[in-house]
Amino acid sequence: MADLNDPTTDWWRHAVVYQVYVRSFADSDGDGIGDLPGITARLPHLADLGVDALWLTPFYTSPQHDHGYDVADYKDVDPLFGKLDDADDLIARAHELGLRVIVDVVPNHSSDEHEWFRAALAAEPGSPERARYLFRDSEDGNPPNNWESVFGGPAWTQVDDGQWYLHLFDSTQPDLDWRNPDVPEMFEGVLRFWLDRGVDGFRIDVAHGLFKEASLRDQVLREDEPAGSSHGRTDADSREPKEMVERDARDEPMWDQPEVHEVYRSWHRILDEAGPDRMAVAEAWTSTVESMAAYIRPDELDQTFNFAWLLAEWSAESFAEVITDTLASVESVDASPTWVLSNHDVTRHVTRYGGGEQGLARARAATLAMLALPGSSYLYQGEELGLEQVDVAPEDRQDPSYLRTGEVGRDGCRVPIPWGGTQAPYDFGPGSAQPWIPQPDDWAALTVEAQAADPTSTLAFYRDALRIRRDFAWTAGDKVDVLDLGQDVLAFRRGPLTVVLNCGTTPVELPEGEVLLASGPIDGTLPADTAAWLRA
Structure with missing residues (x-):
């Protein structure tokens, strides 16, 4: 070990x-x-x-x-x-x-309350302060491009002087310009x-x-695809x-x-x-x-x-x-x-x-x-x-993705x-x-x-x-051999360890070996929705 x-x-x-x-x-x-x-x-x-x-x-x-x-x-x-x-x-x-x-x-991105972004808002377009973020002009009054926020809605917010800044997440999270x-x-x-x-x-x-x-x-975009991101955080x-x-x-x-x-x-x-x-x-x-x-x-x-x-x-x-x-x-x-x-x-x-x-x-x-x-x-x-x-009740939800889109966000896993x-x-x-x-x-x-x-x-x-x-994590090696124990069974061998997971609906036979641990009760066979570790 x-x-x-x-x-x-x-x-x-x-x-x-x-x-x-x-x-x-x-x-x-x-x-x-x-x-x-x-x-x-x-x-x-x-x-x-x-x-x-x-x-x-x-x-x-x-x-x-x-x-x-x-x-x-x-x-x-x-x-x-x-x-x-x-x-x-x-x-x-x-x-x-x-x-x-x-x-x-x-x-x-930073917060819009970071000292850099506050300085950017107080400075003029084209200033060094704004160059730390992705500020852009727009000729037609619309956002500079069609990108959408991961949290829903446009990925751009317009400031008082007419410029827009990019935020791939919430409008309070302006994206930094890593080329600066x-x-x-x-x-x-x-x-x-x-x-x-x-x-x-x-x-x-x-x-x-x-x-x-x-x-x-x-x-x-593809014809059937909305604008935006597949970053994955909320999707x-x-x-x-x-x-x-x-x-x-x-x-x-x-x-x-x-x-x-x-x-x-x-x-x-x-x-x-x-x-x-x-x-x-x-x-x-x-x-x-x-x-x-x-x-x-x-x-x-x-x-x-x-x-x-x-x-x-x-x-x-x-x-x-x-x-x-x-x-x-x-x-x-x-x-x-x-x-x-x-x-x-x-x-x-x-x-x-x-x-x-x-x-x-x-x-x-x-x-x-x-x-x-x-x-x-x-x-x-x-x-x-x-x-x-x-x-989580709607009145208790605090995820910005919910607040922007009205769709249930991530609060339920954060209780x-x-x-x-x-x-x-x-x-x-x-x-x-x-x-x-x-x-x-x-x-x-x-x-x-x-x-x-x-x-x-x-x-x-x-x-x-x-x-x-802990007994096998560092000694069983990195090689994994996937075994064929049936269509509904995930089975693999790693060094002396054999792992069997029954994803089906009926019990399956276990291979030979000492059962080290099972995820649920077993009695000779491995029930549905159960996994076991065996040592040869």
């Missing part, structure tokens, strides 16, 4: 990383919003769970129009979440517990600032979006999975431009200067597996999120295709794959897989298969409790997680008031406290899976 605290180890290659959505993890001061001291107090839960690292969503100074992804100051902590000292304390305590810390960096040397210089300083404070890596938001085609030309639940993965037919002048790779080569050098154990993982929605692999060439980033499984339908064929395509894409660049089933932007996978008992059984089974694969697994807070997507007690706020924080998004009335049996006392709980299952995984 590799020593993940050894600074010469590429610890991320086979790590389990737990995503902490800061405002929904733990509240220390009773205001109903999670914060850094709250996370620090709950770090033992992550150590007991058995993860290797935590990824923190943005906690920087922000007006919170997109819950922190609109950054006003990249080198400070928003008072809502604490102080810089609290970030230092969190990093130090995590390291004491053997946990690495990854922080979000948001380089595609001020921008890369500023972000290199941001990286060094947080590396000096001890962070172990960065998750790069919208990593494929920094550069746009310089002409900012219109997007060429993942409304579009067909195959369409989300196979996007190479789309014309996308706003995404995945070749110039972006030089940025990540420079960031690679900065990470190396800080130490051999620092890393970066990209959120890069690209059109092909080959373009995804370009981000993780040896002189660029260490990993990129792989959304293919998250978008795949429940079937053995779909899962097998995800595995083989993913492994083939990273092999050519000697990188490690990543696997993810849920995050803060999509419907929780218990609900995607049907909800209720069936959805939970399928979620546990898919998790067991995912954790057996070579590479890193990224878990989303609350999935270890089997949480489902919450139907604060339950820690203990029998009613809201379930020990999320002191006091008895509901948190920033109200919790359901029927979560008492799902709290960490309740599940810790139940050896058959989803929490116990995750703890067992991560404990056993």
Whole structure:
């Protein structure tokens, strides 16, 4: 087993990383919003769970129009979440517990309250201040091109003097112009600032979006295609999975431009200067597996999120295709794959897989298969409790995509997680008031406290899976052989480990071997919606 605290180890290659959505993890001061001291107090839960690292969503100074992804100051902590000292304390305590810390960096856009954008609005068209963003004129009174925001509506907003600025997300998130040397210089300083404070890596938001085609030309659309973006942050639940993965037919002048790779080569050098154990993982929605692999060439980033499984339908064929395509894409660049089933932007996978008992059984089974694969697994807070997507009342929704379009957004996967007690706020924080998004009335049996006392709980299952995984994660090798055990069965062998997932409706025979763990009860055969690990 590799020593993940050894600074010469590429610890991320086979790590389990737990995503902490800061405002929904733990509240220390009773205001109903999670914060850094709250996370620090709950770090033992992550150590007991058995993860290797935590990824923190943005906690920087922000007006919170997109819950922190609109950054006003990249080198400070928003008072809502604490102080810089609290970030230092969190990093130090995590390291004491053997946990690495990854922080979000948001380089595609800033907040409209960032000092740069305020200066741009106060300056004249054509000024150096405006040159840090993508301001353009329009001759006909319409937006400069036909691009649309990921959050719905035009990607352009007009200012008082008649110019327009680009925002591929909310109008409060103006896109930066990465062709202006001020921008890369500023972000290199941001990286060094947080590396000096001890962070172990960065998750790069919208990593494929920094550069746009310089002409900012219109997007060429198919006859049946609306203008806009397939970035994926808000579309993942409304579009067909195959369409989300196979996007190479789309014309996308706003995404995945070749110039972006030089940025990540420079960031690679900065990470190396800080130490051999620092890393970066990209959120890069690209059109092909080959373009995804370009981000993780040896002189660029260490990993990129792989959304293919998250978008795949429940079937053995779909899962097998995800595995083989993913492994083939990273092999050519000697990188490690990543696997993810849920995050803060999509419907929780218990609900995607049907909800209720069936959805939970399928979620546990898919998790067991995912954790057996070579590479890193990224878990989303609350999935270890089997949480489902919450139907948040319209008056409680806060997602900017909902506010712009009226369509249900991402609030349902961001409801604060339950820690203990029998009613809201379930020990999320002191006091008895509901948190920033109200919790359901029927979560008492799902709290960490309740599940810790139940050896058959989803929490116990995750703890067992991560404990056993440590025995083979670094020794079973990177080769995966997909086995043919029937049309409805996903089966593969990795070193001494055999994994079987029954996606069908009837029990199937298990191959020979010692059962190390199953996602649900088994008795000689493997029931539907169940997975098992076997050792030859």
